[in-house]
Amino acid sequence: MTIKSLQIERSESRRHVLFVVVLIAIELFAVIETAMAFAAMPTFMRVFEADATAVGWTSTAYLLVGAGSAATSGRLGDIFGRQKVLTLVLVGAVIGSIVSALAVDLWMIVLGRGLQGLSAGAIAISTGLIRELLPERRVPVAVALLGGIIPIASGIGALVAGVLLDQSGWRLMFAAAVVLGTAAALLSQFCIPATPGITPRPSVDLVGAIMLVPATAGVLFGITKGGQWGWLDWRVLSPILLGLVALAAWIWWERRVPEPIVDMRQFRNRKVSLTTLATIVVGVGPLGLLTLLSPMIMQLPKETSIGHGLSPTAAGAIQLLICIVCYGGAWWSGRISTRVGARWSLVAACVLYIGGAGAWFLVSESLIGTVIALGAVLMGHNLSLPAVMNLIVEAVPADQTGAATGMNRVIMNVAVAAGTAFGSVILGIFTVSGSNLPSESALTVGFVAIIATSVVALALALLIGDRRSADRNAPMNAERGAAKAAV
Incomplete structure (x- = not known):
């Protein structure tokens, strides 16, 4: 190798x-x-005098809209160019933060959080950009580092939210979100190379994206209200039945539309189908349930017998510390994926989930023990999130990366939304007598569910085949070489 080439x-x-x-x-x-x-949910319960079921919709709304955004954004990025679509979804999230900052009640915050869910499309678009613009040997680690940033960013968000909630109130928290979202949109617009889309441009399944959100929301709304209104109440049964009918119609539509947001044909690929099942189980269990349970464990009063009575700032600082320590898991996930295949990264994540959730039963009364147990689960997040993305990247051709990872994010978001809805039902059913605060039984049921779903995910991960099942060297389009040269 010459000096110039070096x-x-x-x-x-x-x-x-x-x-x-x-x-x-x-x-x-x-x-x-x-x-x-997410970190502000205990504060919303106090400020708006709402129960965990109602406040849980600030998370569920974000996740449901995020499902539609992940689906359409990945495909729109493939078609029109990823940099352009990335900027647009970030701008939409900024608008959602503005709506939440100006909210006069809890349900206006839910609306704003739904708009913030547009940013969920960013991960699918960014994964496609990495696949499009980087050499193949760099893709697994880059994808792992990108996916692994989600837990650490959540930790930073928890700390920032805690400081702002303690010092200035929840409105300033959303104002800070406006600033951060604007910064992200500016970076996307001016620091990411413009990439060509597919030519000729195929159609986009906007109908499928629109149908998915209310269909899923109807089912989840009925489930979250079942414990409060009674499972045979027409106000519970009606949205569940209508949602199921809408989901059936959505599946029928997706099987017939030329360019679906969820390509059912991809499930013929054994690796894709098993990865999808593992994504659902992990999303409902460790990811969805812990999103709701973690701030409750840290911030609820000690009198509830499940909380440690920390301020939002202290709880956020602890979560950030855990996430920083655990971020190395993302790098290891990429290394494992490169050396032996991404499924072994998912296996390791499931072992951490089971160990961390099981340890919580032994150390729940100790703050240090609780931090260590939650840290093990969060380390699992840093392994599992990159792992499922790399499994999809391994399984599909290069020109399907955006759509396939977008599909996976759709399924992940819906699964996490179902997990948070399930968690809010648990917190609403098992409460301290005479209050809306959850009892010790609520956390017991929640952590048992985390362990059970993690065992199922572990079994699925072991069934996933090793290495690649698709031609990862397939060109995205005629201009891909030019796009790479621009980086």
């Missing part, structure tokens, strides 16, 4: 590193913007 390679390597750093910064800003509201 210099060229080093220059390209620096550009690739800078590109990934910019993508991570965008994802960091976007996730912090949306994660702050």
